[in-house]
Amino acid sequence: MKTYQEWQALRNTISLHSDAYINGVFTPAQSGDTFDCINPTDESLLAKVASCDEADVNLATAAAKAAFKSGVWSNMAPNKRKRILQKWADLLEEHQDELALIDTLDMGKSISEMVGIDVPDSIDSLRWSAECIDKLYGEIAPTNPDNLALISREPLGVVAIITPWNYPLMMVMWKIAPALAAGNSIILKPSEKSPLSALRIAELATQAGIPDGVFNVLPGFGHTAGKALALHHDIGTLAFTGSSRVAGLLMQYAGQSNMKRVWLEAGGKSPCIVFEDCKDIEAAAKGAATAIFTNQGEVCIACSRLYVHSSIKDAFMVALLEAAKTYVPGDPLDPATKMGPMVDKAQLDTVTGFIESAIAEGATLALGGVPDYQEGQGFYAKPTIFTDASHAMTFVQEEIFGPVLAVMTFDTEAEAIELANDSKYGLGASIWTNDLGRAHRVSRLLESGMVWVNTWGDGDTTVPFGGVKASGNGRDKSWHALEKYTEIKNTWISLK
Numbered sequence: 001m002k003t004y005q006e007w008q009a010l011r012n013t014i015s016l017h018s019d020a021y022i023n024g025v026f027t028p029a030q031s032g033d034t035f036d037c038i039n040p041t042d043e044s045l046l047a048k049v050a051s052c053d054e055a056d057v058n059l060a061t062a063a064a065k066a067a068f069k070s071g072v073w074s075n076m077a078p079n080k081r082k083r084i085l086q087k088w089a090d091l092l093e094e095h096q097d098e099l100a101l102i103d104t105l106d107m108g109k110s111i112s113e114m115v116g117i118d119v120p121d122s123i124d125s126l127r128w129s130a131e132c133i134d135k136l137y138g139e140i141a142p143t144n145p146d147n148l149a150l151i152s153r154e155p156l157g158v159v160a161i162i163t164p165w166n167y168p169l170m171m172v173m174w175k176i177a178p179a180l181a182a183g184n185s186i187i188l189k190p191s192e193k194s195p196l197s198a199l200r201i202a203e204l205a206t207q208a209g210i211p212d213g214v215f216n217v218l219p220g221f222g223h224t225a226g227k228a229l230a231l232h233h234d235i236g237t238l239a240f241t242g243s244s245r246v247a248g249l250l251m252q253y254a255g256q257s258n259m260k261r262v263w264l265e266a267g268g269k270s271p272c273i274v275f276e277d278c279k280d281i282e283a284a285a286k287g288a289a290t291a292i293f294t295n296q297g298e299v300c301i302a303c304s305r306l307y308v309h310s311s312i313k314d315a316f317m318v319a320l321l322e323a324a325k326t327y328v329p330g331d332p333l334d335p336a337t338k339m340g341p342m343v344d345k346a347q348l349d350t351v352t353g354f355i356e357s358a359i360a361e362g363a364t365l366a367l368g369g370v371p372d373y374q375e376g377q378g379f380y381a382k383p384t385i386f387t388d389a390s391h392a393m394t395f396v397q398e399e400i401f402g403p404v405l406a407v408m409t410f411d412t413e414a415e416a417i418e419l420a421n422d423s424k425y426g427l428g429a430s431i432w433t434n435d436l437g438r439a440h441r442v443s444r445l446l447e448s449g450m451v452w453v454n455t456w457g458d459g460d461t462t463v464p465f466g467g468v469k470a471s472g473n474g475r476d477k478s479w480h481a482l483e484k485y486t487e488i489k490n491t492w493i494s495l496k
């Protein structure tokens with residue numbers, strides 16, 4: 001791992017792309033408009049980035065459609081596609097420090113997490129999807145002997161991918177890797193808050209041999225570029241990660257246009273349940289602190305609702321406050337920093353608003369509180385914990401997407417399950433117990449796409465990621481992700 005000084009030195013050597021990437025060429029927005037990309041650590045300007053809109057969407061869609069129809073990628077032998085994607089993964093590995101640095105500068109997440117998690121995970125996703133693609137067989141159905149019914153998987157066509165800013169490179173790669181491996185042409189619209197790494201990897205994609213028009217990147221806002229993609233008639237599939245509010249809009253846009261297939265990875269308000277029989281209160285407290293303060297709480301699976309059995313609440317709170325002390329907001333380029341600034345002023349204001357509402361609604365502040373923002377000094381929030389919270393409070397129901405934890409108590413297993421499920425979301429859940437039967441029983445009853453037992457946040461490319469209820473549909477990662485970027489075709493052949 002580089003030192004703080006070495007990261008700063010690298011910063012002075014890299015140049016950041018700011019134009020859209022269409023048909024293998026960096027291109028300014030047709031309108032000439034740009035938006036400012038700000039470093040949340042010191043509020044300095046990183047780049048003036050092309051602000052794409054409908055005109056750019058039309059250009060990119062035409063290029064993607066032409067590339068798809070030509071078969072240059074969609075009809076390439078899978079093992080050849082695999083080799084190109086592997087070469088791309090090699091290039092990402094070669095540039096891993098640069099990619100880590102770009103996301104840290106762009107959205108404020110800690111460089112150690114970028115180096116330890118985001119970049120290796122992204123490269124792993126790409127390698128895994130690439131490896132799968134020449135192992136995806138079709139089927140022959142057991143029909144009557146007069147027929148041969150083939151079931152094959154085909155690429156979908158032009159796929160639009162819209163991503164958030166909290167794990168810029170990783171959220172992009174979880175979608176583009178399987179979508180490209182399956183042979184689709186792609187238009188990616190990264191978040192306007194963190195578009196820079198997507199532009200760099202597009203350049204490396206061309207270098208690796210991905211043909212022009214197959215992978216396009218349109219930086220821009222949701223209500224312009226994003227909406228135009230979602231309404232476009234030549235886009236057959238839309239894969240999205242972001243808030244549940246926007247996920248709902250995308251379903252409407254699909255209905256208003258061509259009924260495009262919509263895959264949604266949306267918001268969360270995940271519960272953490274600590275039972276009285278958890279084997280190690282300190283380990284559970286550390287796990288609970290990690291589950292809310294990792295990445296400044298800007299994590300879809302952040303456990304922002306904590307339920308602790310009333311008999312161990314006091315001991316647990318001592319351990320939780322101790323564990324929280326290790327999260328000291330600081331410069332994310334310092335490898336020792338575990339918590340950087342919030343992505344922008346708007347997000348800091350959102351977090352501030354929820355803290356103020358929690359205080360106004362009667363929760364007790366146990367740690368942190370309203371941020372001490374000073375203009376030009378970065379968008380830093382404080383690790384914040386409230387006790388005496390209840391489900392009637394706004395900050396217990398709504399996703400905050402910041403380092404704010406609500407602690408509540410329960411007395412029975414049934415009550416814990418009922419409280420945990422009392423949410424419109426259903427993304428992740430973490431339970432802490434030493435009772436194997438309880439672990440299975442509770443996991444089954446939780447309305448959640450993912451459950452972690454005596455841990456939180458573990459993940460692997462081989463395991464699907466996603467939620468239920470307002471947290472979305474479909475899954476990223478694993479075979480399940482690859483399947484969602486293909487269409488099933490039946491071909492009946494008469495043998496008579």
Ligand code: NAD
Nearest residue numbers: 163164165190191222226227242243246265266267268300
């Ligand atoms: P967001 O919904 O505001 O934006 C996500 C993307 O959608 C951005 O690229 C944005 O420009 C675009 N967008 C916004 N309005 C649009 C519109 N009208 N039409 C088309 N596109 C539009 O979310 P965000 O603030 O970027 O990210 C935070 C959210 O993402 C949180 O809710 C978090 O839980 C969620 N998230 C979910 C997962 C998951 O896997 N379930 C992972 C990461 C983040």
